[in-house]
Amino acid sequence: QVQVVESGGGLVQAGGSLRLSCTASGLTLGDYDMGWFRQASGKDREGVAYMTWSGGSLYCTDSVKGRFTISRDNAKNTLYLHMTSLKPEDTAMYYCARSRVNGLGPCMAASFDYWGQGIQVTVSS
Numbered sequence: 001q002v003q004v005v006e007s008g009g010g011l012v013q014a015g016g017s018l019r020l021s022c023t024a025s026g027l028t029l030g031d032y033d034m035g036w037f038r039q040a041s042g043k044d045r046e047g048v049a050y051m052t053w054s055g056g057s058l059y060c061t062d063s064v065k066g067r068f069t070i071s072r073d074n075a076k077n078t079l080y081l082h083m084t085s086l087k088p089e090d091t092a093m094y095y096c097a098r099s100r101v102n103g104l105g106p107c108m109a110a111s112f113d114y115w116g117q118g119i120q121v122t123v124s125s
Contacts, residue, residue: 002026009119022079022096030074033099038092047107060107086123093118
């Protein structure tokens with residue numbers, strides 16, 4: 001049974017940093033493309049960052065480029081999202097998920113199947 005779990009969220013002041021972690025049981029993260037998504041209250045879920053099984057990465061929204069970094073530690077079977085220069089508009093529930101098919105729709109939630117329960121990130125002004 002596959003289980004995906006996010007951690008590392010919390011409350012931070014604007015300009016601060018957080019590192020989210022995503023671990024999985026029953027799933028080798030390095031075999032799959034993986035993504036980070038977020039959903040703010042009252043808004044649709046949006047793609048944030050994506051990492052291919054081979055280590056390539058892309059950022060789904062211009063607002064995080066240069067501030068967020070996606071990475072993976074295969075030995076720890078853990079995916080990370082390092083977030084810096086955080087802004088109040090980054091406040092959201094953040095989710096980690098596995099792509100159904102490597103390379104397909106990297107920033108589209110419908111392209112992902114196994115999801116974590118989400119972790120709250122709140123940025124105060």
